[in-house]
Amino acid sequence: MATAKTTTFEFGKKLQELEAITAVLEREDVDLDRGLVQFEAGMKLVAELKAYLAEATNRVEVIKQKYEA
Amino acid sequence: MTPQAISVTEFVAILNETMQFAFPSVVIEGEVSGWKVWQNRYVYFDIKDAKTTLNCFMPVYLVKTPVEDGMDVRVEGSPKLTDKGRFSLTVKSLELTGEGAIRRAFELLKAKLEQEGLFGYERKRALPEYPIRIGLVTAPASAAYADFMKIVNARWGGLTIEVAPVQVQGKVAPDQIVAAINAFNQEARPVDVIVVIRGGGSLEDLQAFNNEAVVRALVASRIPTLVGVGHEVDISLADLVADVRAATPTDAAQRLVRDRRELSQQLEVMSQNLGRALDGVLALRSDQIEATLRQLSQFTERPRRLLEVQSARLAAYPRRFEQQLKLSASQIDQQGKLLHAMNPRGVLSRGYSITRLQGRAIRDLAGVKAGSELVIELHQGIIDSTVTGTRDGNR
Numbered sequence: 001m002a003t004a005k006t007t008t009f010e011f012g013k014k015l016q017e018l019e020a021i022t023a024v025l026e027r028e029d030v031d032l033d034r035g036l037v038q039f040e041a042g043m044k045l046v047a048e049l050k051a052y053l054a055e056a057t058n059r060v061e062v063i064k065q066k067y068e069a
Numbered sequence: 070m071t072p073q074a075i076s077v078t079e080f081v082a083i084l085n086e087t088m089q090f091a092f093p094s095v096v097i098e099g100e101v102s103g104w105k106v107w108q109n110r111y112v113y114f115d116i117k118d119a120k121t122t123l124n125c126f127m128p129v130y131l132v133k134t135p136v137e138d139g140m141d142v143r144v145e146g147s148p149k150l151t152d153k154g155r156f157s158l159t160v161k162s163l164e165l166t167g168e169g170a171i172r173r174a175f176e177l178l179k180a181k182l183e184q185e186g187l188f189g190y191e192r193k194r195a196l197p198e199y200p201i202r203i204g205l206v207t208a209p210a211s212a213a214y215a216d217f218m219k220i221v222n223a224r225w226g227g228l229t230i231e232v233a234p235v236q237v238q239g240k241v242a243p244d245q246i247v248a249a250i251n252a253f254n255q256e257a258r259p260v261d262v263i264v265v266i267r268g269g270g271s272l273e274d275l276q277a278f279n280n281e282a283v284v285r286a287l288v289a290s291r292i293p294t295l296v297g298v299g300h301e302v303d304i305s306l307a308d309l310v311a312d313v314r315a316a317t318p319t320d321a322a323q324r325l326v327r328d329r330r331e332l333s334q335q336l337e338v339m340s341q342n343l344g345r346a347l348d349g350v351l352a353l354r355s356d357q358i359e360a361t362l363r364q365l366s367q368f369t370e371r372p373r374r375l376l377e378v379q380s381a382r383l384a385a386y387p388r389r390f391e392q393q394l395k396l397s398a399s400q401i402d403q404q405g406k407l408l409h410a411m412n413p414r415g416v417l418s419r420g421y422s423i424t425r426l427q428g429r430a431i432r433d434l435a436g437v438k439a440g441s442e443l444v445i446e447l448h449q450g451i452i453d454s455t456v457t458g459t460r461d462g463n464r
Contacts, residue, residue: 008201008227009227010199010201011199011227012197012198012199015199018339018343019339021343022339022342022343022346025343025346025347025349025350026346026349030350032350032351032354035347035350036347039343039346039347042343043340043343046336046339046340046343049332049336050333050336052226052227053226053329053332053333053336054333055226056225056226056227057222057226057227058221058222058225058226058227058228058229058230059228059229059230060218060230060232061229061230061231061232062209062232062234063231063232063233063234063252065252
């Protein structure tokens with residue numbers, strides 16, 4: 001029985017989140033308190049993404065089924 | 070003694086049995102001529118060499134490649150005598166041989182598919198930028214597979230790669246490749262990309278990827294396809310209908326996933342941008358605070374300036390006052406001198422005297438007669454005198 005991962009790490013989505021946070025902070029009208037919260041969330045994402053790049057490996061499954069005509 | 074007689078039918082049956090026994094299946098190579106498709110169900114053609122020609126027959130659905138007269142082919146079939154006494158080879162598989170034939174068939178099929186618009190750029194779908202599940206169709210024991218996996222593992226992690234092992238050349242290859250592509254499309258949890266790769270080879274070796282069924286399976290795939298067949302210069306029909314074409318299996322790995330080293334650098338930059346953006350927010354806030362303070366100080370500025378003005382005015386007063394005083398003093402002085410000049414006693418010092426009769430100063434003879442007592446005030450001293458006589462005027 002294959003154990004599927006309960007949550008897949010969606011790299012692309014997290015990268016987009018990070019870009020969005022930076023964009024928010026680069027806007028002129030951001031509230032300082034909110035800005036700090038966003039910054040922390042952004043740095044957390046950076047850490048997650050870096051860890052993924054450093055540690056993630058690939059899983060290969062060779063399908064047993066024969067492909068007949 | 071005459072040999073036993075049999076019927077015509079029996080004879081043909083015996084012959085067929087004999088042939089069936091001797092040649093249950095035979096593979097013959099020769100040239101095609103007289104290719105004729107009948108009612109889109111059967112094909113009649115001749116296979117021949119320099120000296121001999123044989124009739125052939127096969128169902129259309131078993132023809133997996135375009136065929137034209139003059140092409141060299143390899144057929145597999147069984148010999149048969151029809152009830153008309155005609156010899157025929159019942160063909161169950163037909164392959165093109167020789168580069169000429171293969172190229173020609175390629176051109177024919179390519180033209181047909183191009184006309185259907187299957188090579189059109191607008192058909193192509195983009196591959197997901199960060200795929201997670203990959204469906205790989207290839208021969209696992211091949212160098213192509215090893216190269217592909219090596220590059221993928223170096224570049225990216227966290228993938229699940231499902232490998233569908235197939236033959237990538239030979240007769241059974243096209244069917245297996247089609248089956249694998251279809252299987253990936255039918256999974257409950259489909260993969261993000263289907264990758265089809267094989268290494269280099271001769272034109273004949275790569276034939277499976279010019280096969281119409283394989284091409285149509287790729288076209289029909291709901292999952293985006295990445296195809297890398299042969300070397301740089303080999304362009305198969307599968308390459309042309311793929312959503313993304315890779316020149317080689319290595320190129321396929323590079324187009325499939327990004328390089329984690331590049332992404333690491335990109336993350337560094339993004340992290341710095343984030344820090345800079347925060348600095349920007351802080352600076353902006355501190356600028357705003359400063360501006361507000363400056364605005365506020367304007368409000369304390371006015372009273373201060375007013376105070377300054379008033380102090381200056383006040384400071385001017387002592388001088389003015391002094392001047393006034395000086396003026397008054399000299400005025401007083403003058404008046405004093407005048408007064409002094411008009412002081413009767415001052416007159417006395419010039420020799421005049423004040424004469425009084427009964428306490429009152431007199432200036433004429435009214436009330437004065439001989440014997441009146443007059444008091445005369447001099448500048449210095451007083452005379453008590455008695456009048457002896459009077460006279461008019463001072464002529």
